[in-house]
Amino acid sequence: MFFSCIVTSLMSALLLLGSPSPQAQGLEDALSQLDQLLKDEKEITRAKEDRIGKLCTRLSEAKTGPFRYAIMKKLYKEYERYNLDSALYYVHLKENLARKLGDQALINDALNDKADRYIISGMYRYAEEALGAMKMDGKVSPRALVSYYRSLISLHHGLKITNKDPFFNERLDRREHEFRDMIFNAADTNVLYYYTYRAENEMERGRPDLARKELEHYQSKNPTDPSELSILNYCLGKTYQQEGNRDKSLTHYAISAYYDLIEGVRSSRSLIKTARMAMESGQTNRAFSYITRAYDDATQADARVCLEEISRFMPEVILSYDQLNKKRFRDVFLILLLLALFLTACIIILFIIRQYQVRIIRTVAILETTLGRYATMFTFHINSLEEYRSSIRVVAKSRDLEEITRALRSDDFIDSKRETLLKEFDRTFLGVYPNFVQQLNELLQEDQRIGQNLPEGKLTNELRIFALIRLGVTESADIARFLKKSPSTIYNYRVKLRNAAVCPNEEFEKRLMEIGKR
Numbered sequence: 001m002f003f004s005c006i007v008t009s010l011m012s013a014l015l016l017l018g019s020p021s022p023q024a025q026g027l028e029d030a031l032s033q034l035d036q037l038l039k040d041e042k043e044i045t046r047a048k049e050d051r052i053g054k055l056c057t058r059l060s061e062a063k064t065g066p067f068r069y070a071i072m073k074k075l076y077k078e079y080e081r082y083n084l085d086s087a088l089y090y091v092h093l094k095e096n097l098a099r100k101l102g103d104q105a106l107i108n109d110a111l112n113d114k115a116d117r118y119i120i121s122g123m124y125r126y127a128e129e130a131l132g133a134m135k136m137d138g139k140v141s142p143r144a145l146v147s148y149y150r151s152l153i154s155l156h157h158g159l160k161i162t163n164k165d166p167f168f169n170e171r172l173d174r175r176e177h178e179f180r181d182m183i184f185n186a187a188d189t190n191v192l193y194y195y196t197y198r199a200e201n202e203m204e205r206g207r208p209d210l211a212r213k214e215l216e217h218y219q220s221k222n223p224t225d226p227s228e229l230s231i232l233n234y235c236l237g238k239t240y241q242q243e244g245n246r247d248k249s250l251t252h253y254a255i256s257a258y259y260d261l262i263e264g265v266r267s268s269r270s271l272i273k274t275a276r277m278a279m280e281s282g283q284t285n286r287a288f289s290y291i292t293r294a295y296d297d298a299t300q301a302d303a304r305v306c307l308e309e310i311s312r313f314m315p316e317v318i319l320s321y322d323q324l325n326k327k328r329f330r331d332v333f334l335i336l337l338l339l340a341l342f343l344t345a346c347i348i349i350l351f352i353i354r355q356y357q358v359r360i361i362r363t364v365a366i367l368e369t370t371l372g373r374y375a376t377m378f379t380f381h382i383n384s385l386e387e388y389r390s391s392i393r394v395v396a397k398s399r400d401l402e403e404i405t406r407a408l409r410s411d412d413f414i415d416s417k418r419e420t421l422l423k424e425f426d427r428t429f430l431g432v433y434p435n436f437v438q439q440l441n442e443l444l445q446e447d448q449r450i451g452q453n454l455p456e457g458k459l460t461n462e463l464r465i466f467a468l469i470r471l472g473v474t475e476s477a478d479i480a481r482f483l484k485k486s487p488s489t490i491y492n493y494r495v496k497l498r499n500a501a502v503c504p505n506e507e508f509e510k511r512l513m514e515i516g517k518r
Contacts, residue, residue, distance in 0.1 A: 066103075120303050199215050476491050
C-alpha cells in the first residue's frame, strides 16, 4: 500500500514536470507532447484509479460526518469530468449526508455540484431545479457565491448553444453578463475566474489584446494546479483565435488539452478545439486522433454537451481522414506499381544481359576453337611444305630430270592437302555459323534449296562460295583461287542462287550478310 502511494506520487510529479510551459513551447512541441500523452493513456488512467482507490479506502475508515463529506467532495472532484455516473453517485451521497448534518452550506455545495453535472449532460431543466433549490442568503460565503454564479453562467451558455431562437439568445446573453458582473462583485481578485470572465468581457467587445493582458496578469502568479493551467491556456487560445493567430491559438489549446489529459478529464473541450484547429491547419491525422479520443472520452463520461459539439464537425474530419487514406492508398499502389514495373524491367534487363553473356561465352568459345583450328591448319600447312620439300629432295637425289619434272607438274599432293584444308574450313565455318545452311535456304525458293541432307560439318562447293561471301570474300577471282575453280564457274553459281532467291536479286547478298547476326 505504501509502495503504491509512492509510485503514484512519482508518476504525477513526473507528468507535471514534463508538462509544456506556455511561454517556452512552440506549436510543434505542444502538439508532439500531446501526441505522446495520448499514447500514455493507460498510465494516466492507472494513476487516476490509484488516487480514487486511496480516497475510497479513506472514506471507509472515516468516522465523523464533516470528514466523510470532505472525502466525498474529493471523490466527486476526481470523477467530475471522468465518470458522470460515479460523480452523480457521490453528489447524491454528499447531499444525503449534508441534509443529515443539517448544514445548509454543505447542502448548497452538493446541489451546486449536481447542477454542474446536469449541465455537462445537457440536462438543463434538472440543473435549473438544483440551482433553484439552493438557499442563497446573506450567510453564503463569497467562494460559494462565485461557484453558484459560475453554474448559472454555464447553464445559460449551454442553453444558448442549443437554442435556435435569436430573441431568446439575446435574453440568455444579458443574463450571462449579469452573472459575470455579480462574480466581479463577489469574487476575490486573486482567483482565476475573476480574470477569465474579465477576459470574456473584453473579447466580446472585440479587444482580444486586452483580454490576454487580464489572463497574463494571473499567469504571472505562476499557477501550478493543472485544472487552472488548463482553463488559463484555453482562454489564451480563444484570444489568439479571435486575433486570427492560428498557430498560437492551436498551441494554447493543445497545452490546455495536455493538462486535461494529465488529470484524466473525459469531457475536454480543449481537446475538441485542438482537433478542430488541427483540421483547419491541414493536420488531418492529428485531428482524427484528437477527435476520436475526445469522442470516446465524452461517450464514457456521458458529456452530452461535448458530444453535441463533436458531432458538428466530426463527419468532416472522418471524410478528410478517409480521403487522406485513399490518397495514401493510391500513392502506395502507384509506388508498388512502379516497383513492379522496375522489377519487371530489371528481370528483362537481366534476361537480355544473360543472353548477351551466353552469346559472348559462345563467341569466345568459337573464337578459341577457330584460333585453335587456325593454329592447327597453319602447322599442317608448314608440315605439308616440309613434306613436299622432302619428297622433291628425294627425287632430286636420283638426278632423274624427267622424274623431277613429272613430280613438279603433279597436282596430287596439293589436291590432297587442299581437300584436307576444305574439310577443316567446313568444320570451322559451321562452328561459327551452325545454322548457315538452314538460313541460306530460307532465302531461296523451296524447289531451289541446296545442301539440306549433307552430313554434319560438311559443305558443298556451292555452299562454300556463299560461306566465303558471308566472311567478306566477295571477289569471284579470290573465291575461285580458294576453291580451285574458274571465276566464270563462281560467277554462274552466284547468279543461279540470286535468281532462285525469294527476295529481289539486289537484296540477296545483303540478306546473306545478315546470317548469324540474329
